[in-house]
Amino acid sequence: MRGNTLLCFFLLPFLCINHNANVFPANAYLLGNECSMLLLLKNNLIFNPTISKKLTLWNQNEDCCQWNGVTCKEGRVVALDLSEESISGRLLNSTVLFGLQYLQSLNLAFNNFSSVIPSELCKLNNLRYLNFSNAGFEGQIPNEMFHLRRLVILDLSSSISSPHSLKLDKPNIAMLLQNLTEITELYLDGITISAKGQEWFHALSSLHNLRVLSMSSCNMSGPIHASLAKLLSLTVLNLSNNSMSSSVPDSLTNLSNLVILQLRSCGLNGSFPKDIFLMPSLEVLDISDNQHLMGSFPNFQPRGSLRDLNLSETSFTGKLPGAISNLKHIDISYCQFNGTLPSSMLELIQLVYLDLSSNNFSGTLPSFNMSKNLSYLSLSHNSLTGVLPSNHFEGLKNLVIIDLGFNFFKGTLPSSLLKLPYLRELKLPFNQLTGLLDESVMTSPTLEMLDLGSNNLEGPIPLSIFNLRTLRVIQLNLNKFNGTLQLDMIRRLSNLTSLCLSHNNLSVDIYSRYERDPSPFPVLRKIMLASCKLRGIPSFVKNQSALLYLDLADNEIQGTIPYWIWQLEYLLLLDLSKNFLTKLEGNFWNFSSNLMLLDLSSNQLQGPLPFLPRSVNYMDYSNNRFNSVIPTDIGNRLPFVKVLYLSNNSFQGQIPESFLNASSLLLLDLSRNNFDGTIPKFFAELSSTLRVLNFGGNKLQGYIPDTLPTSCSLQLLDLNDNLLEGTIPTSLAYCQKLQVVNLRRNLLTDKFPCFLSKISTLRIMDLQLNKLHGSIGCSKSRGDWEMLHMVDVAFNNFSGAIPGALLNNWKAMMRDNDNVGPEFGHLFIDITDNYNPKDFKDLLLHLDKTIVAKLAKIVANVPRSILDEGSSDTVFFPL
Incomplete structure (x- = not known):
């Protein structure tokens, strides 16, 4: 028996039956050894079994070549894919992994190893594909990695938001690339390279087979070297988010195979070569966020290859060309284009995304009803005029967002817009729209944002708006709406975060007519009800713990400002001006607040100067009856104040010298008091x-x-x-x-x-x-x-x-x-x-308004979960 056993042992690699068709019997022993190593690797890795889709299913009773993530060839493990397996910690037993001598492909992307790249990686000298993107590796890329001479694809990239980062310093990028002569795809995005133009261009010049080069956000500097055009095999070039501070060389037009060119946010300047737009294979061009880059459009070929074009936030000028019919994605926002929109817009049948906002376009709006795939349309902040014909938008069943705000459109709101089946955002603020909102057209089943502020719309607000259960934002401020609106109606809108009805002719009834209604009010971030005849502070506001902006100005509110209003933890803006408030409840001198804009002006408040939130940027206590001496340390209490109005009160005594410590002050108004x-x-x-x-x-x-x-x-x-x-x-x-x-x-x-x-x-x-x-x-x-x-x-x-x-x-x-x-x-x-003193007074008042600049969105120290990112309003930093 013993002899037979020994004989069987020696013959086993040749005689055992293998169920994997890809594995030859002669290699079964070798494969069994590699399967054992994979099981040992699994046991040494830290991963979340509830998230893992591969490692959890590895079973020692099965052939490892059948395991998810494992590929075998001729009885050897040649590919291992453990990407997105929630692996954390270090590669504890790296000798196990790097004992897989026949590996040609290794993918550990999107994990969280939180360690350096093991130097033993060089043992896998057969690797042709290596992907460590967003794997959590950090620190210097090891020297030993440069010996992987057979690599064809190398991906070490990481996102900008990643807490871990790799660097390539000593050794530098030249040492990394000198041996990778067979490389065809190189992804180094997010690696700190800190190399100057001549250095990294010289390192790349020998990679004649390179087809994909992606080195965005690498802290590299320019200029962009003309020798880059020698990489004639390039199909993808991405150098975005580096400090090139240079022009774009004309020689890039020699890259006849280029399909994708991305030079976003590179500090580019000079004039952009027009011929790049006409390159025969180019499909994607992104040169956005280069404010000093100038240029204009060429005359496009009728059947050009370009599909995706992004020139946003550049200094491009001129008019739109006629032939642009093949483009699917166009973003030329925040440029200096002008003229009328060409009739060729009618031919954009492939169009999916169009953003022409913040330019100088004029004339009427062309029809987009041939662009059946259009999902995003923004033409805001231009000088477009005329009416909006309803048939311009008919059939756009895929339209999700439309923004035509800050133009000069007239006429009524097109009924077709509110019948689009997938529309989520409709924004038409700051136009000249007139007429009534038809009760019957408020039927869009997916609408989340309705922004019609600053128009001339009139009549009652349609109650059908409150049946649009998906609504998050209602902005109807600065119109001519009238009638009475029950505030209780918003209980129906459980997703509502922003309610803006200020400055109409409305009477908003804040008193509940449905006291037995058990449904709660929605969790609001913004309540803007100025000039709505409230005659009181709505009681439900007390429970709005996520509130950011509250404007109840000019509402005939009497009595006391309640203590609880200062307990709204995240409140940034509070405007209670132009009411009949007489006092503040409680003592606020030591009260902590996050307020950045506080306006209590034009009330009947009296007594000593009320509390001063340290976080405030803009504070207006003018036109009240305060009659105390200003605290001598007032300047120490206002480290961030930029605008301070205390005018038209009865403050007395000397003006405190401590204002010197309020070093952020841009405007100080202490006029019409009794200071001596x-x-x-x-x-x-x-x-x-x-x-x-x-x-x-x-x-x-x-x-x-x-x-x-x-x-x-x-x-x-x-x-x-x-x-x-x-x-x-x-x-x-x-x-x-x-x-x-x-x-x-x-x-x-x-x-x-x-x-x-x-x-x-x-x-x-x-x-x-x-x-x-x-x-x-x-x-x-x-x-x-x-x-x-x-x-x-x-x-x-x-x-x-x-x-x-x-x-x-x-x-x-x-x-x-x-x-x-x-x-x-x-x-x-x-x-x-x-x-006439009134002329001068009006002039000063107007000048004050011009100095207080547009309000800009405040997000610091506010949890992302309570920010209303959908709002088109902006709130403040004065000046």
């Missing part, structure tokens, strides 16, 4: 950052400090109606951006301030009701008052005639309003007692 003492020292020091300073209408005494720095950034200085004396500070001439100077109604004793003529931006100068003296005249050498539109020197002690030469210098006063610019309207010179 002298102008504080911070006036001069903050002038290098402040743009607007208004201390008018107080009881300030003493001199105006003449210590303004050469870096002065003031655009408006208002010290009117105080008790200031002495001279007009000559250092005001350093404020080269100054537009308005108002020193009216003081006790200044000085001559006419000719030195201000050097300020080319100065538009308004009000010196009325002082004790100024001497003649009104300036030599031409002083300056020419280039932009001065209004001068008021009435009620002073000036003598003599006004020189004609001086009047001739004030040429801006002679211009038509169209030439001056609409922001100031018709202004005038007043040297008598005919001055």
Whole structure:
């Protein structure tokens, strides 16, 4: 028996029956050994069996060549695919994996190894395909990897958001590539290479078989070298998100086999070669996010190869060409294209995605009803006009998003738009649409966003809107809707996150008519109900823990601001202005808040200055009845404030010097209070950052400090109606951006301030009701008052005639309003007692509005789960 056993042992590799047709009996022993190694590998890996689709099913009772992820050939394991297996940790027993000597393909992509690449990888010297993309490997790529001379495809890429990253420093990219002479596809995206143009181009020049080169986000610098065109086999070239800071060489047109060219966000400049658009094989061209890259379209060939075109955020200009019929994806948003949209748009039968937003297109909208596959259409922020014919959109059953906002479209809302079966977002804000919203057309079963804000729509809001159960965003603000709307209606919309009905002629009833209705209110991020005749704060707001924006301005709300409103943890914007609120409930001095915009202006609030949230950027407490001394440390409490209005109250005492510590201040308005003492020292020091300073209408005494720095950034200085004396500070001439100077109604004793003529931006100068003296005249050498539109020197002690030469210098006063610019309207010179204070007040109010810039979306410190990404509104950073 013993002899027979030994004989069987020696003959087993030749006599055993193998059930795998790909494995020859002669290699069964070898395969059995490799199967054992694979089982040992499995036992040494850390993975989640509930997610794994391969390793979990490996069974020692089965032939390993039948296992998912394992490929055999002639009795040997030649390919191993363990991608997306949730493997974590290190390759604990790497000798097991790297003992598979016949492996030609190894794929460990999309795992989380969190370790360096093992140096033993070089033992797999038969590898032709290696994929470690997004596998979690980090650190320096090992030297030993350079010995895999047979590699044809190498993928070490990782996404930008990956917490792990590989680097190629010492050794560098040249050492990696010098032995990979057979490589055809090379993916190194996201690897920190930090090589300069000459270095990495020289390293690539010997790879004559290279078909795919993808090296995006590698921290490489340029310029793009013309020798890249020697890689004649290239079909894919992706160098996006690197700092090339160069032009695009004409020689790239020699890459006659190129199918995909991606140079997004590379800092490209100069003029883009037109002939690249006409390359015979090119299907995808992405040169977006290169703001200094110029160019224009060529005349496309009628049957060109280009299918996917992205020029977004470049400086391309000109008109759209006629022949563009084969394109499927077009994004030329945020460019400088102009003219009318060509009639060839009718021929875009393959079109799936079209974004022409933020250009200078004019004329009417062409029909897209031949583009049956169209899913995305954006033409917002242009100058398109005319009506929107309903038949332009009929048959677009695949349309998901349409954005035609910020144009000049007129007429009624096309009924066909709200009947599209898969439409999710309909955006037409800031147009001139009129008429009623038909109750019967609100039938789109998938609609998530309805944005018709800032139009001239009228009549009642159709109640059928509240039957669109998929709605997330309703924006109907700034129209002429009327009638009464029950706020309870929104209970039907469980997905609603944004409700914007501000500034219509609506009466929104906040009191429940369905007290027995058990359905909750939706979880809202934005509630904008300004000027809706609420007469109270809706009670359901108290439970809106995810609320970001709350605007209840101009609603005749009386009484107390409740304490709970400050407990809304993520609230960023709160506007309760223009109501009849009298006090704040509770003590807020030490209350923590995330508010960034707070407007309590134009109420009847009284007492001491209320709480100051440290996070605030914009705060307006103006037009109330606050009557305390401002805390001396107020500037320490407002480290991020940019705009602060405390005007038209009864604050008293001296203006605190601690405002100097509010170093982010751009606008400070303390006007029309009872402040006394002298102008504080911070006036001069903050002038290098402040743009607007208004201390008018107080009881300030003493001199105006003449210590303004050469870096002065003031655009408006208002010290009117105080008790200031002495001279007009000559250092005001350093404020080269100054537009308005108002020193009216003081006790200044000085001559006419000719030195201000050097300020080319100065538009308004009000010196009325002082004790100024001497003649009104300036030599031409002083300056020419280039932009001065209004001068008021009435009620002073000036003598003599006004020189004609001086009047001739004030040429801006002679211009038509169209030439001056609409922001100031018709202004005038007043040297008598005919001055109308209201004109100046309106001007200052308008200037304040222009300084407070468009609100920009705040996302910092807010969980992504509660952000409403679908909203087309923007909320704020002033200035």
